[in-house]
Amino acid sequence: MSETGAMTTKRNPLEYVTEALNELRAKGVAPKLRVLEGEQKPVCVFDGREVINLASNNYLGLTSDKRLRKASIEAVRKLGVGAGAVRTIAGTMKLHMDLEEQIAKFKNVEACVVFQSGFTANAGTVSAVLGKEDLIISDELNHASIIDGARLSKATIKVFKHKDVADCERILQEHASFPGKKLIITDGVFSMDGDIAPLPELCDLAEKYGCIMMVDDAHASGVLGRGGRGTVDHHQCHGRVHIQVGTLSKAIGSMGGYVCGSRDLIDFLYLRARPFLFSTSHPPATAAACAAAFALLDSPDGEKLVKKLWANTKFFKRELKKRGFQFKTSETPIVPIHVGDGAKAYEFSRKLFEAGVFAPAVAYPTVAEGKARLRAMVSAAHKREHLLKAANILAEVAKPLGIA
Numbered sequence: 001m002s003e004t005g006a007m008t009t010k011r012n013p014l015e016y017v018t019e020a021l022n023e024l025r026a027k028g029v030a031p032k033l034r035v036l037e038g039e040q041k042p043v044c045v046f047d048g049r050e051v052i053n054l055a056s057n058n059y060l061g062l063t064s065d066k067r068l069r070k071a072s073i074e075a076v077r078k079l080g081v082g083a084g085a086v087r088t089i090a091g092t093m094k095l096h097m098d099l100e101e102q103i104a105k106f107k108n109v110e111a112c113v114v115f116q117s118g119f120t121a122n123a124g125t126v127s128a129v130l131g132k133e134d135l136i137i138s139d140e141l142n143h144a145s146i147i148d149g150a151r152l153s154k155a156t157i158k159v160f161k162h163k164d165v166a167d168c169e170r171i172l173q174e175h176a177s178f179p180g181k182k183l184i185i186t187d188g189v190f191s192m193d194g195d196i197a198p199l200p201e202l203c204d205l206a207e208k209y210g211c212i213m214m215v216d217d218a219h220a221s222g223v224l225g226r227g228g229r230g231t232v233d234h235h236q237c238h239g240r241v242h243i244q245v246g247t248l249s250k251a252i253g254s255m256g257g258y259v260c261g262s263r264d265l266i267d268f269l270y271l272r273a274r275p276f277l278f279s280t281s282h283p284p285a286t287a288a289a290c291a292a293a294f295a296l297l298d299s300p301d302g303e304k305l306v307k308k309l310w311a312n313t314k315f316f317k318r319e320l321k322k323r324g325f326q327f328k329t330s331e332t333p334i335v336p337i338h339v340g341d342g343a344k345a346y347e348f349s350r351k352l353f354e355a356g357v358f359a360p361a362v363a364y365p366t367v368a369e370g371k372a373r374l375r376a377m378v379s380a381a382h383k384r385e386h387l388l389k390a391a392n393i394l395a396e397v398a399k400p401l402g403i404a
């Protein structure tokens with residue numbers, strides 16, 4: 001028997017992937033990717049069907065804003081399409097430094113570092129600041145990028161019950177004689193329930209027990225606080241949070257993440273945050289779009305947009321409540337509609353889509369088993385008529401499924 005003959009009869013070493021996939025498909029929990037034709041807008045075409053879009057994180061409608069678009073195009077004309085290297089070699093353009101300074105001013109902190117994404121900002125920062133002799137105390141519903149960063153750091157990880165300050169303190173008491181550094185970390189706004197972290201109380205604990213305080217403001221950037229300055233501003237916790245992470249990929253409308261803190265923290269991250277050291281920096285178009293977004297947020301027009309987002313949120317929730325929906329946890333434009341069973345949540349989402357509303361189902365592993373839901377997101381760019389129509393369609397589709 002020749003060697004090639006032996007190869008052809010060998011079992012495909014990736015066959016288990018096919019088996020796992022078939023299992024997910026059989027259970028009805030393997031949705032296909034929806035494909036957007038055209039721009040990310042409040043009403044747009046996915047998979048050839050025009051739908052009211054309640055699925056995107058484009059809170060302020062900035063993905064298609066003409067000011068950001070213009071800034072991007074000018075940057076491409078002047079500076080080309082790529083940075084050509086990682087930040088620590090030759091990929092730091094003046095545009096990057098200016099953006100960091102602009103964000104630091106906006107957030108009223110000493111300094112800022114921009115990462116390629118919110119994910120890398122979290123993962124890179126937690127793993128750079130903490131090591132295996134340290135302790136991370138983390139809300140059970142924190143984002144995957146925090147969890148991955150915590151794992152990468154090799155620190156001891158203790159998880160407190162969602163938003164449960166007493167449970168967080170219990171862990172701190174149990175580790176009173178822990179010799180290493182301690183970090184309390186929480187999302188500012190939780191992406192699946194739309195609720196807001198008890199930041200002032202967590203800051204109290206951080207101060208009482210000598211911990212580093214870190215907040216991931218991905219869903220609060222451009223949403224909470226004056227002009228979207230985030231949860232620290234919303235709660236008046238200025239100066240009490242050592243590390244603030246934000247994203248440029250949601251309300252800011254483009255892509256990226258950032259970390260705000262002391263000058264020394266940022267200078268240290270320049271030297272030790274692995275995604276900063278080992279992955280290429282933003283192309284000029286992206287950095288320029290983000291700069292234009294912060295210039296907008298820092299102006300009366302930006303504040304108006306944030307207000308519009310909240311007015312739309314109130315309106316939509318009121319209309320949904322009138323139709324019998326409940327979403328007790330939500331305090332933000334994220335509106336989770338509880339379904340429970342994963343396959344049923346996917347069915348709900350699919351039928352809504354056929355009826356002209358796009359809101360994704362979220363199931364395991366994004367949320368716990370049995371806690372599947374539909375997640376609807378409101379933006380400043382929605383018109384009242386879109387939201388009203390969406391509420392009607394949601395009610396019509398939910399009834400026969402026994403959801404609302």
Ligand SMILES: *Cc1c(COP(=O)(O)O)cnc(C)c1O
Nearest residue numbers: 117118119143191218247249256
């Ligand atoms: C979306 C999100 C991130 C990741 O941000 P990207 O810029 O999309 O990588 C991080 N943390 C939380 C809480 C998020 O919701």
